[in-house]
Amino acid sequence: MKKLLLFAAFCLLLQFVYAKENPSFSTAGFFQLAQSGREVYNFNVAWRFYKGSMDDGGGLNCKDEEWQMVSLPHGLEYLPVDAAGSINYLGEAWYRKHFTPDESLKGKKIFLHFEAIMGKSEIWINGQLLQKHYGGYLPVVVDVTDQLIWGSPNVVAVKADNSDDPSFPPGKAHSVLGFSRYGGIYRDCWLLAHNQVYITDPNYENQVAGGGLFVSFDDISDEKATIKLKVHIRNQAEKNFSGKVQYDLFRADGAKVLSESRLIKVRKSSSRHFFSETSLSNPKCWTPDNPYLYQLKVRILNNQGEVVDGYKKRIGVRTVEFKGADGLWLNGKPYQKKLIGANRHQEHAVLGNALPNNMHWRDAKKLRDAGMTIIRNGHYPQDPAFMDACDELGLFVVVPTPGWQFWNKDPQFAEFIYSDIRNMVRRDRNHPSVIMWEPVLNETHYPLEFAQQARNCVDEEYPGPNSNYSATDPKAKGSDFYPIQFSHPALTNSFYSVAEIDSSKTYYTREWGDNVDDWNSQNSPSRIHRSWGEQAMLVQAQHYANPPYKPFTCLESLYAAGKHHIGGTMWHAFDHNQGYHPVPFYGGIMDAFRQPKYSYYLFMSQRDPVKSDLIAETGPMVFIAHEMSPFSGKNVVVYSNCEEVRLTVYGNGKQHTYKKEAGEMAMPSPIITFKDVYDFMDTKNLSRKGQRDKVYMLAEGLINGKVIATHKVQPAGKPEKIVLWLDNEDISLVANGSDVVTVVAGIADKNGNIKRLSNFNVKFSIDGEGRILGGADIMANPRPISWGTAPVLVQSTKKAGKIKLVAEVQWAGAQQPVSAELVFESIPAAMERVYNQQEALRLNRTSTGTSTFDQDDRALQDLKRENERLKRKLLESGLKEVEKMQEEFGE
Numbered sequence: 001m002k003k004l005l006l007f008a009a010f011c012l013l014l015q016f017v018y019a020k021e022n023p024s025f026s027t028a029g030f031f032q033l034a035q036s037g038r039e040v041y042n043f044n045v046a047w048r049f050y051k052g053s054m055d056d057g058g059g060l061n062c063k064d065e066e067w068q069m070v071s072l073p074h075g076l077e078y079l080p081v082d083a084a085g086s087i088n089y090l091g092e093a094w095y096r097k098h099f100t101p102d103e104s105l106k107g108k109k110i111f112l113h114f115e116a117i118m119g120k121s122e123i124w125i126n127g128q129l130l131q132k133h134y135g136g137y138l139p140v141v142v143d144v145t146d147q148l149i150w151g152s153p154n155v156v157a158v159k160a161d162n163s164d165d166p167s168f169p170p171g172k173a174h175s176v177l178g179f180s181r182y183g184g185i186y187r188d189c190w191l192l193a194h195n196q197v198y199i200t201d202p203n204y205e206n207q208v209a210g211g212g213l214f215v216s217f218d219d220i221s222d223e224k225a226t227i228k229l230k231v232h233i234r235n236q237a238e239k240n241f242s243g244k245v246q247y248d249l250f251r252a253d254g255a256k257v258l259s260e261s262r263l264i265k266v267r268k269s270s271s272r273h274f275f276s277e278t279s280l281s282n283p284k285c286w287t288p289d290n291p292y293l294y295q296l297k298v299r300i301l302n303n304q305g306e307v308v309d310g311y312k313k314r315i316g317v318r319t320v321e322f323k324g325a326d327g328l329w330l331n332g333k334p335y336q337k338k339l340i341g342a343n344r345h346q347e348h349a350v351l352g353n354a355l356p357n358n359m360h361w362r363d364a365k366k367l368r369d370a371g372m373t374i375i376r377n378g379h380y381p382q383d384p385a386f387m388d389a390c391d392e393l394g395l396f397v398v399v400p401t402p403g404w405q406f407w408n409k410d411p412q413f414a415e416f417i418y419s420d421i422r423n424m425v426r427r428d429r430n431h432p433s434v435i436m437w438e439p440v441l442n443e444t445h446y447p448l449e450f451a452q453q454a455r456n457c458v459d460e461e462y463p464g465p466n467s468n469y470s471a472t473d474p475k476a477k478g479s480d481f482y483p484i485q486f487s488h489p490a491l492t493n494s495f496y497s498v499a500e501i502d503s504s505k506t507y508y509t510r511e512w513g514d515n516v517d518d519w520n521s522q523n524s525p526s527r528i529h530r531s532w533g534e535q536a537m538l539v540q541a542q543h544y545a546n547p548p549y550k551p552f553t554c555l556e557s558l559y560a561a562g563k564h565h566i567g568g569t570m571w572h573a574f575d576h577n578q579g580y581h582p583v584p585f586y587g588g589i590m591d592a593f594r595q596p597k598y599s600y601y602l603f604m605s606q607r608d609p610v611k612s613d614l615i616a617e618t619g620p621m622v623f624i625a626h627e628m629s630p631f632s633g634k635n636v637v638v639y640s641n642c643e644e645v646r647l648t649v650y651g652n653g654k655q656h657t658y659k660k661e662a663g664e665m666a667m668p669s670p671i672i673t674f675k676d677v678y679d680f681m682d683t684k685n686l687s688r689k690g691q692r693d694k695v696y697m698l699a700e701g702l703i704n705g706k707v708i709a710t711h712k713v714q715p716a717g718k719p720e721k722i723v724l725w726l727d728n729e730d731i732s733l734v735a736n737g738s739d740v741v742t743v744v745a746g747i748a749d750k751n752g753n754i755k756r757l758s759n760f761n762v763k764f765s766i767d768g769e770g771r772i773l774g775g776a777d778i779m780a781n782p783r784p785i786s787w788g789t790a791p792v793l794v795q796s797t798k799k800a801g802k803i804k805l806v807a808e809v810q811w812a813g814a815q816q817p818v819s820a821e822l823v824f825e826s827i828p829a830a831m832e833r834v835y836n837q838q839e840a841l842r843l844n845r846t847s848t849g850t851s852t853f854d855q856d857d858r859a860l861q862d863l864k865r866e867n868e869r870l871k872r873k874l875l876e877s878g879l880k881e882v883e884k885m886q887e888e889f890g891e
Helices: 359-369 384-393 409-426 450-460 534-545 553-561 598-604 680-688 855-888
Strands: 004-007 041-042 045-053 069-070 092-099 107-115 120-126 129-133 140-145 154-161 189-194 198-199 213-218 224-235 241-249 255-267 272-279 293-304 307-315 319-320 328-330 339-344 374-377 396-400 435-440 484-486 507-514 566-569 620-626 636-640 643-650 655-659 671-672 697-703 704-715 723-728 733-735 740-748 762-767 770-772 788-796 802-809 818-830 833-836
Touching: 069 680, 092 224, 092 833, 120 140, 120 704, 129 140, 140 154, 198 293, 213 307, 224 241, 224 255, 241 272, 255 272, 307 384, 319 435, 339 359, 339 553, 359 384, 359 507, 359 740, 374 450, 374 566, 384 396, 396 409, 409 435, 409 450, 450 723, 534 553, 534 598, 534 620, 553 566, 566 770, 598 620, 636 643, 636 697, 636 723, 643 733, 723 802, 723 818, 733 788, 762 770, 762 788, 770 802
Parallel strands: 339 374, 339 566, 374 396, 396 435, 484 507, 507 566, 733 818
Antiparallel strands: 004 833, 041 189, 045 069, 045 092, 092 154, 107 140, 107 189, 120 129, 120 154, 198 224, 213 224, 224 272, 241 255, 241 293, 293 307, 319 328, 620 636, 636 671, 643 655, 643 697, 697 704, 723 740, 740 788, 762 802, 770 788, 802 818
């Protein structure tokens, strides 16, 4: 009999030293509370996987012994970075998990909570079909209590079918879809166990404005805030229940600031909602600049004072009002800043849509570092971990229902949409980051009655004075029903803006920045691959900032708009694939691996130069957008949010100064261009004189005459070595079998300057508690250098420990760059995981592209690198002689 492994490993800070504490994430919509009678387990590890159709995939007699072993999140396949044009798999896939439930859970209610399964799905347990689901972006929750077999192995089987199906949203065929749908069980799965009297799951209960816990606020001021609490409790015990619900609110430092309770009675085999209202004195309100989160602990206690059920919620005290001509009001006060941000697809290079939680947090962190304060989830509700990150980092979120340019006249299609609208509100209603709902279908011609009913769904699910924040296109049917209109600033984009401003409406630009010649060719100054270099990146940044062609929506026009126009989200934060076009969308300010383009620093320069306590990077910055290469322009562009920028070109060279003038432009920090200050011949002359150390540019950012930010650029010399670094935002890799981190290999000169203009292939090998994702078949390993770097993805194993990654050029040679190694550690997972230990042993053998060393290999690798270094030293003297001769003969 195969045995269940319940593995609980907690972070021991005495054993490891980390840059900072890892973020925490909700599980099935809540945070665990100790001694609450409620337990939640990570159900991600060790699923058998088969890509294709299977007649008996849900049955007990299914022959799955030779299936691939995977862990969730899982997106069916690893893909090349450029995976546009519908190259991804569309069709059926099956997952099967074998496990034996622990006897300690017997007598409890047991649920499986899938955060999402793409497409049409079926959930089976022990050969019995329990649920079918249509959709791909919202939770699938299944009560498995009565189907479990205690003391014996159980099998959960999931069919995931992402093939084209017009009967439910998004509905559009993938080959004509503006993004990639991917597939699989691509978000987390949790096993929940709690008592027979419990707080319900709002997505399972399907009750209007009900189920679970609903927290809302009213009458917020500096002195107090009214908190409204609504909880749904179900009693499936064999007798009536009486007791109380207890609420305790804690500050971030752990101090209790509020307690509230009320008596409750719930008859057996029934459920009830209970309402409470209380007041919080001197609230710390949630804002983008200060995203303060309280901890709300809710417990159900019986008459003996015993805790029956409970959990924690992170809540932000926050109200939002859209006041038309008076603009956005936050927490009862006018919000004076423009909301500037970007759209985001849940997609990443190699992984497709199957990002683990820490990668969602890193995405949010990178965008907040860039000064963004709002994200639109295009075009569907995204992973709960991303929403948690936005709560914590101070990013507002626009939450849309799934859909894009497609309408099916079959009434069932509209019913699926209404269900999606209701369930996205139920899932995300307690997130302070949610600023508006987008219940209509993106860029779609739908009937008038749908527009009205879609708005009604939001209002019914979130009743109250601060609920009327649904948005639509002003030219779409039924736009009069909506208080927020997606439009462009009137003075700069007349074609896509409204003819007359309605003082009762608030305006927001849902997507801006793309500027294609036509929608077949899709050539645009915004769409540039990072490898195309500095001139292309400079054009993209200028395009997003303030292009010479008008009218066009850009940072300048958004900042110049009146109070009625509260901001906009550019399309798109990251490069991503498209089903309907052979070329990916390259308009991101970062590429698909989250490596920055120049535009990233342009956006960063718009943030406030005053440093704050925000988790993200804040404060002054300066960045030189110039590589000092033979092909670099004479003008030098600098992005900075400082009052003054001083640029020194070459050691002891001339200093050039820019001073920002008050009211110079509407955008906080215009692009700074120092004209005719660089000449490659100056680099050559200094270098030939042996003064290479003087070949550099130094930008200094000043405020009140004091240097507070600097950036130095030196041209890269001969490629000498590979350098490796973790791109992890100081978040450690978690040893849960699912977490992934990006490691970047760069081709560098002897001083560590990245050689942007270089062409190498880098191959990776790994040792220890990690595995490389993707192989040569998708150009993941070896990976070609692009703009000086080659990223690779490393996934954790189930065991915490050291990981050694080695990078070397694919074709070795005496004068090729020296290889590099990076050693880092994964940390123990804090949550218990349910999996079969024997099954999990197969995981290391089935991960594509994994390469490991044995003990002999390790010694050989170390010896090889030492030999490379020694050979390089011996060759240096010979090379000096060659260089001298070339100089003497004028070659």
